[in-house]
Each structure stands twice: as structure tokens, then as C-alpha cells.
Amino acid sequence: MAARPQPYLDDLNPAQREAVELLDGPILMLAGAGTGKTKALTTRIVHLLNTGRARQNEILAVTFTNKAAREMKERVGRLLGQTVEGMPWLGTFHSICVKLLRRHAELAGLKSNFTILDTDDQLRLLKQLVQAAGIDDKRWPARQLSGIIDNWKNRAITPDKVPAADAGAFNHEGPKLYAQYQARLKELNAVDFGDLLLHMVTIFQAHPDVLDQYQRWFKYILVDEYQDTNVAQYLWLRLLAGGHKNICCVGDDDQSIYGWRGAEVGNILRFEKDFEGAHVVRLEQNYRSTPHILAAASSVIRGNAARLGKELWTDKNEGEKVRLIGHWDGEEEARWIGEEIEAMQGGTRGMRGMSLDEMAILVRASHQMRAFEDRFLTIGLPYRVIGGPRFYERMEIRDAMAYFRLVVSPDDDLAFERIVNTPKRGLGDKAQQTIQTVARANGVSLVDGAALAVEQGLIKGKGATELKLLVENLARWSSMTKGQAIIEDSDELLDDGSQVLNTVRFGEPEVSHVELAQIVLDESGYTAMWQNDKTPEAPGRLENLKELVKALEEFDNLQGFLEHVSLIMDNDKGGDGEKVSIMTLHAAKGLEFPAVFLPGWEDGLFPSQRSMDESGLKGLEEERRLAYVGITRAEEICTISFAANRRVFGQWQSSLPSRFIDELDEAHVDVLTPPGLYGGGYGAAGMASPVTQAMAGSDLHEKAAEANVYNSPGWRRLQARSAERPLSQPRETRNTVIDASAISAYTLGERVFHQKFGYGAVVGIEGDKLEIEFEKAGVKKVVAKFICSADD
Ligand code: ATP
Numbered sequence: 001m002a003a004r005p006q007p008y009l010d011d012l013n014p015a016q017r018e019a020v021e022l023l024d025g026p027i028l029m030l031a032g033a034g035t036g037k038t039k040a041l042t043t044r045i046v047h048l049l050n051t052g053r054a055r056q057n058e059i060l061a062v063t064f065t066n067k068a069a070r071e072m073k074e075r076v077g078r079l080l081g082q083t084v085e086g087m088p089w090l091g092t093f094h095s096i097c098v099k100l101l102r103r104h105a106e107l108a109g110l111k112s113n114f115t116i117l118d119t120d121d122q123l124r125l126l127k128q129l130v131q132a133a134g135i136d137d138k139r140w141p142a143r144q145l146s147g148i149i150d151n152w153k154n155r156a157i158t159p160d161k162v163p164a165a166d167a168g169a170f171n172h173e174g175p176k177l178y179a180q181y182q183a184r185l186k187e188l189n190a191v192d193f194g195d196l197l198l199h200m201v202t203i204f205q206a207h208p209d210v211l212d213q214y215q216r217w218f219k220y221i222l223v224d225e226y227q228d229t230n231v232a233q234y235l236w237l238r239l240l241a242g243g244h245k246n247i248c249c250v251g252d253d254d255q256s257i258y259g260w261r262g263a264e265v266g267n268i269l270r271f272e273k274d275f276e277g278a279h280v281v282r283l284e285q286n287y288r289s290t291p292h293i294l295a296a297a298s299s300v301i302r303g304n305a306a307r308l309g310k311e312l313w314t315d316k317n318e319g320e321k322v323r324l325i326g327h328w329d330g331e332e333e334a335r336w337i338g339e340e341i342e343a344m345q346g347g348t349r350g351m352r353g354m355s356l357d358e359m360a361i362l363v364r365a366s367h368q369m370r371a372f373e374d375r376f377l378t379i380g381l382p383y384r385v386i387g388g389p390r391f392y393e394r395m396e397i398r399d400a401m402a403y404f405r406l407v408v409s410p411d412d413d414l415a416f417e418r419i420v421n422t423p424k425r426g427l428g429d430k431a432q433q434t435i436q437t438v439a440r441a442n443g444v445s446l447v448d449g450a451a452l453a454v455e456q457g458l459i460k461g462k463g464a465t466e467l468k469l470l471v472e473n474l475a476r477w478s479s480m481t482k483g484q485a486i487i488e489d490s491d492e493l494l495d496d497g498s499q500v501l502n503t504v505r506f507g508e509p510e511v512s513h514v515e516l517a518q519i520v521l522d523e524s525g526y527t528a529m530w531q532n533d534k535t536p537e538a539p540g541r542l543e544n545l546k547e548l549v550k551a552l553e554e555f556d557n558l559q560g561f562l563e564h565v566s567l568i569m570d571n572d573k574g575g576d577g578e579k580v581s582i583m584t585l586h587a588a589k590g591l592e593f594p595a596v597f598l599p600g601w602e603d604g605l606f607p608s609q610r611s612m613d614e615s616g617l618k619g620l621e622e623e624r625r626l627a628y629v630g631i632t633r634a635e636e637i638c639t640i641s642f643a644a645n646r647r648v649f650g651q652w653q654s655s656l657p658s659r660f661i662d663e664l665d666e667a668h669v670d671v672l673t674p675p676g677l678y679g680g681g682y683g684a685a686g687m688a689s690p691v692t693q694a695m696a697g698s699d700l701h702e703k704a705a706e707a708n709v710y711n712s713p714g715w716r717r718l719q720a721r722s723a724e725r726p727l728s729q730p731r732e733t734r735n736t737v738i739d740a741s742a743i744s745a746y747t748l749g750e751r752v753f754h755q756k757f758g759y760g761a762v763v764g765i766e767g768d769k770l771e772i773e774f775e776k777a778g779v780k781k782v783v784a785k786f787i788c789s790a791d792d
């Protein structure tokens with residue numbers, strides 16, 4: 001038989017070709033971003049099929065997301081010139097393990113129709129066990145236990161193998177409760193997410209015959225994004241590849257970003273030890289990004305100590321430098337990006353016109369998305385959110401909105417149903433049914449039905465007390481939306497001849513709708529519910545709630561805000577036209593876009609506060625890898641931005657540009673003049689690096705004029721707004737009148753040092769407080785005892 005043509009090999013460079021054609025034995029492709037690892041992996045599948053080495057269902061190919069799996073299947077199909085129907089074992093670890101476990105459920109003590117529990121079910125179960133053990137679940141919340149158990153499962157630790165070091169977990173009850181939990185799952189014929197891998201590893205270890213069967217069946221194993229595998233996934237792969245050892249893994253240690261979920265970058269580093277005689281292929285040519293983008297990314301990742309280190313090159317044209325722009329605040333950032341995207345569609349600053357599909361905004365934290373979503377809806381810019389619900393569709397946002405809806409309209413039964421037992425008020429299905437029945441019988445809303453049901457003693461115990469409180473609270477919060485009732489005499493005559501005797505109007509409410517929203521979330525116990533929640537998602541949910549309250553500031557009252565959101569949700573149905581993508585940096589792994597926006601590069605946001613507070617550099621290094629992932633998603637245009645101020649709970653907080661900005665090699669960065677930058681106002685934002693300092697430089701106005709910034713609507717708006725800024729803003733603190741006659745150990749102009757803000761010069765003295773213009777942190781008032789002279 002004549003050999004089939006192999007045109008797909010022509011698209012590869014020699015190193016890739018080697019990785020594709022070397023079909024036998026273990027092989028590791030360890031290479032930087034955009035070097036064609038995924039492309040080589042896909043081509044390898046094609047080559048295996050084309051050369052008849054394996055049939056479609058004999059190849060095990062693991063990707064990180066379902067989206068990646070779909071894309072890989074499509075690409076294989078394209079290269080083969082036929083649709084791929086039979087690749088059942090191309091998918092994520094979880095999707096593949098579900099299939100395997102259904103086949104061998106009985107070996108794990110399950111039936112093949114086992115159910116997969118979601119997080120809620122898992123928690124309910126754990127809570128029952130915690131309570132049954134007589135443990136105070138206020139002090140020891142079930143969520144914490146679930147985090148501990150997930151962690152064990154990620155490390156492939158079964159209840160009988162919990163290491164001595166972990167014996168003290170969850171007040172020393174952790175290991176026992178873990179065992180009980182697993183037993184209970186078995187009784188329920190159920191598994192949780194972590195079990196999928198854990199059970200398969202256990203089955204393979206305990207049943208060599210089963211393992212042997214699959215070792216032979218899967219002739220070739222391929223794994224993308226290997227740097228992000230956890231211990232359980234790693235063991236599972238090693239077991240399966242143990243026979244023929246035809247395993248091909250690709251990854252990049254610089255892109256390991258799931259350490260917080262138990263991923264072990266060490267897996268990739270010890271591949272050569274695990275698989276003797278492993279062939280390591282290094283790819284160095286990057287096909288994705290322009291030289292400037294690549295160099296900027298390299299300059300950041302160089303800051304990490306723990307890395308293998310590799311150099312990338314590209315033969316692409318130089319292209320645009322990475323663009324850096326600072327903004328006055330977060331809203332301005334969103335506004336600017338919206339305008340820039342529209343400009344880029346038409347082709348701006350000598351760039352080609354781009355389609356919205358070619359642009360993406362990659363954020364560090366999901367709560368950042370809200371500002372963009374709101375802005376884009378306002379200007380009618382189509383967008384999609386990838387890898388998670390859009391802001392207003394998130395569970396915690398919907399819950400909070402349900403409370404607000406009830407405050408505005410107590411008849412909103414759907415809202416009531418949503419929150420009546422969230423947080424838990426001891427109102428089970430039966431109690432809720434009673435409320436429904438009473439409401440229907442009396443033709444009243446559920447809120448009123450609830451009040452009646454309590455009054456008539458149809459609901460008892462803790463549930464009744466809590467329900468009564470909820471109903472009373474709702475009424476009280478509602479009344480707070482209005483001010484005092486003012487009754488005025490009237491002699492107005494109506495058209496029908498009747499006379500109005502008096503009118504009631506309401507004065508200004510005593511609390512603003514923003515404060516009220518916070519009160520509702522706090523007094524209802526909703527905030528506390530997430531504060532007590534120990535799952536990894538909880539901090540994110542609290543951030544989103546803060547973001548929600550912040551969003552309210554842009555509206556006059558709750559009602560206006562709720563209308564806005566319902567319009568947004570209605571708008572949601574958008575068709576399949578071009579759209580800008582918005583997603584987190586984590587979700588962007590493996591993807592690429594011609595134009596990428598990276599907003600919010602501020603210390604505390606990116607790198608995250610948590611990583612900065614942590615002792616040691618582990619967290620910070622993971623954040624830096626995330627920065628590297630972000631920049632390397634861009635093909636042609638990469639725009640990094642930061643805001644000098646972000647509003648948190650109606651308070652302006654000034655923030656410092658991210659330390660990662662300082663690390664960017666300025667030779668590859670172009671500083672764009674922000675529309676609102678004039679008169680050195682950004683000094684307050686702190687100018688640390690040469691790059692950020694350039695923004696305050698003397699050629700600033702020239703640059704701005706060149707870019708025609710002074711004529712932009714954004715500039716004009718910002719100038720107008722800056723005139724009406726309240727005094728609380730950093731810019732004004734510069735002008736505070738200081739009584740310099742007060743006795744102080746410091747003199748005006750003296751150079752001083754502060755633990756947190758670094759070096760600065762004293763610009764004002766007021767009793768024991770000094771006003772200092774810090775070199776990095778801008779002007780701040782600090783207590784003198786926290787300061788020392790820079791000469792000390
Ligand atoms: P990441 O680390 O971000 O996952 P990667 O190493 O998997 O990146 P790919 O996504 O496979 O990189 O490839 C990056 C881009 O380069 C893709 O658009 C791909 O089509 C292109 N590419 C890869 N190899 C070649 C090649 N030999 N010739 C031309 N283009 C290539």
C-alpha cells in the first residue's frame with residue numbers, strides 16, 4: 001500500500017516535526033507560550049491516525065477544558081480532511097474519568113448509574129456529618145471541611161492514607177469525617193468531582209487486570225498543559241502509560257497557574273525521571289506574538305527565581321510595542337477601552353481594522369468584568385463572557401438582587417422564593433410549601449403569606465422566629481427607601497369635582513440607597529454567609545458583592561438600578577455576530593487573540609493582595625506566571641492598563657501601579673497618554689518605574705497633542721469632571737493647608753522613609769501628622785511615629 005500523503009507535516013518546524021514523528025516512547029515537549037505545542041500535539045494525533053498506528057478510539061488525549069477538546073477535535077478533522085466521529089477519549093480529565101468509572105463502578109462500590117454531586121449537595125452532606133459528630137458547625141463550617149477533603153483528593157489521598165501531618169485537620173476530626181463522608185457517598189450511590197479521579201486511581205492500583213486492559217487499549221497518550229496537572233491526575237496518567245510508555249506531554253513551567261488548586265509544576269520537571277529514556281523536545285520559535293510583545297513578556301517572567309528558563313524568538317515583523325496606559329479611575333479605564341475597541345474596529349494609529357472577535361479583555365478577578373459589561377451595554381458594544389456566567393448571572397449577585405427587588409416591591413414572589421432560606425433560616429420544603437398555600441388561600445403575596453403563616457402558628461420553632469424577623473426586616477428596609485412622611489394640607493380640585501384634602505410626600509431618605517443595599521446584605525445575614533464560607537470561591541463572591549454595591553453608586557436609587565439590570569438581561573439574547581471576549585486570565589490559557597487588553601494592573605489587584613500578604617514568594621511567582629500568560633495571549637496588540645483610583649464602598653482608594661509594570665522592559669513599551677492626564681495629576685498614583693515615570697515626563701503634552709488626545713471626548717469629560725471632584729480625592733490632599741508651625745522632629749523637605757510607602761519628602765507638618773510626598777505612593781498623611789529619617 002502506498003504511503004498516504006502527509007501534507008500536515010509541511011507546516012511544522014524541525015523540532016515540532018521531531019515531536020510529531022517520534023511516535024514510540026515517552027516524549028516531553030517543554031516550551032514557552034505560542035511555540036506551537038498544541039499544534040504539534042494535534043498534528044501528532046493526525047499522524048498517528050494517518051500512519052495507522054492507532055485507531056481513533058485507541059488514543060487517549062487530555063486537554064484542560066471542554067472548549068479546548070472541541071477545538072482539538074475540529075483541528076484534527078480539518079487536517080485529516082474528514083470529520084472526527086470516533087474519538088471518545090479526547091476530553092478533560094473529568095469527562096474521561098466519568099466514562100471509565102461508569103464502566104467499573106462496582107469496583108468502587110458504586111452502581112454504574114451513580115450521580116455526581118454538585119457543590120451544594122456536597123456541602124449539605126458534610127454539614128449533616130459535622131452536626132452528627134456533635135461539632136459546632138459555626139466554628140467549624142462544613143465548607144472548610146470540603147476544602148480539606150478536596151485537597152486530599154487532589155493529592156490522591158484516600159481516608160485510610162491521610163498522612164500524619166494532616167491528622168490535626170479540622171480540629172482533629174478531619175480524617176474521621178472524611179472516612180464517614182466517603183462511606184455516605186457510597187450509600188447514596190454518588191460521587192463528588194474529586195472522586196472521579198480518585199476512584200479511578202484506586203481501581204487501577206487495586207485491580208492490575210483492569211489497568212492492564214487499558215494500558216493495552218490506549219496505544220498512545222497525549223496531554224496538553226501538563227504543567228497544571230495535580231497529583232491524582234499525574235498518578236492516573238503514570239499508571240495508564242506504565243505499559244507501552246507511549247506518552248507525549250506538552251507544557252510550559254512558566255504557565256503553571258493552578259497551584260492554588262493543587263497543581264504541581266514539579267510533575268513536568270520530573271518527567272524525565274519518571275519515564276526513563278524520555279525524549280525532551282524544546283521549541284523556541286514563537287509563532288504567535290510580535291517581538292515587542294514577546295520581549296515584554298520575557299522581561300516580566302524573568303523576575304521568577306524558580307524556573308527552567310528558556311528563550312523565545314520570532315521572525316515576525318517588529319509590530320507595535322506593548323501599550324501602557326494609566327487612568328484616573330476604574331470607570332475611566334472601562335470607558336477608554338470601550339472607545340479604543342471601537343477605534344480599533346475602524347483601524348486606528350496606523351493599525352489595521354480589526355473585528356470584535358479578534359479582541360479580548362483578560363481580567364485578574366471576575367469582579368472586574370462588571371465595569372466592562374455595564375460600559376459595553378451602554379454603548380452597545382457586543383461582548384461575550386467566557387468561562388463563567390456574566391456578572392449579573394452569578395449566584396451571589398442574583399441572591400443580592402432578589403433582596404433588593406423585595407425591598408423595592410414586596411410582591412415579588414420569585415425574589416422571595418429565592419432568598420427565603422438563603423442564608424439558611426431553618427425553612428425546609430415543608431415550611432415553604434405552607435407559605436405558598438397560605439398566600440394562595442388568602443390571595444396575598446408570599447411575604448404577606450409568610451407573615452400570616454407565622455401568625456397562625458402554621459410554622460413553628462426556629463423557622464418561625466427567623467421568618468418573622470425576615471418579614472419585619474423587609475418592611476423596615478422598604479420604609480428606609482423613603483424619608484419621613486410629610487403630610488400637607490391641600491385644596492386641589494380634581495377633574496371629577498372631588499377635592500384632595502391632604503397629600504403625603506416623603507422627605508429625603510435618611511440613608512442613601514447604596515448604604516441601604518449594604519445594610520440589607522449585612523442584616524439579612526447574607527454577607528456573613530459568605531464570610532463564614534471556607535471554600536476557595538467565597539472570597540471571590542464577597543468581592544462580587546462589593547462590586548455590586550459599588551455599581552449602585554451610578555444610579556439615583558435602587559429602582560433605577562434594578563431597571564438597568566433587567567434591561568441588561570433582556571439585551572442578553574444577542575445573536576451570533578462579532579463579539580469582544582471578556583474572561584479571566586485563568587480561562588485564557590492556551591488561547592490567542594490579535595488584540596488583548598489587560599486592565600487593572602495594580603498592586604493588590606494584580607498581583608492579588610493575598611499573594612502579596614503571603615510570606616514567601618510562591619504566591620507572587622504564580623501571579624507573575626499569570627502575567628506572562630496574559631501578555632503572551634496577544635498576537636499583534638497588547639494593552640496593559642491601571643487605574644490610579646478605584647472606588648470601594650463609595651470611598652476612593654488610590655492604588656499603585658502593579659509591580660509587574662515596573663518589571664516590563666521599557667524598550668518594548670509605549671506609554672500612551674491617558675485622556676485625563678494633565679498637570680502631573682497622576683503623580684498621586686505613584687510613579688515608580690522608568691516606564692510609569694515617563695508618563696509624568698516633560699514630553700507628555702507633546703505626546704498627548706500628537707495623539708490628538710486633547711480633542712477626544714474622554715479628555716474633555718475628564719477635565720470637566722475633575723473640576724467637580726469631592727475633596728476626599730488624593731489629588732486635593734496635595735493642597736491641604738498645613739500648619740507648619742507645629743513642633744515636629746521633621747522639617748519640610750526632609751527625606752524620610754515609611755515601612756509601607758517607602759521613601760518620600762515631607763511636604764507638610766500638622767501636629768504629630770506628616771504629609772509626605774512619597775516617591776512611589778504619592779502624597780499621604782501619616783503619623784510621625786511610623787516614619788524615620790531617610791538618613792537613619
Ligand atoms: P500556549 O503555550 O499558549 O498554549 P502553544 O505552544 O500551545 O501555546 P499553539 O497554540 O500551538 O502554541 O500555537 C500558537 C500559534 O502559532 C497558533 O496560531 C499556531 O497555529 C501557530 N503555529 C504553531 N506552529 C507553527 C508553525 N510551525 N508554522 C506556522 N504557525 C505555527
Ligand code: MG
Binds near residue numbers: 037038224590
Ligand atoms: Mg497550547
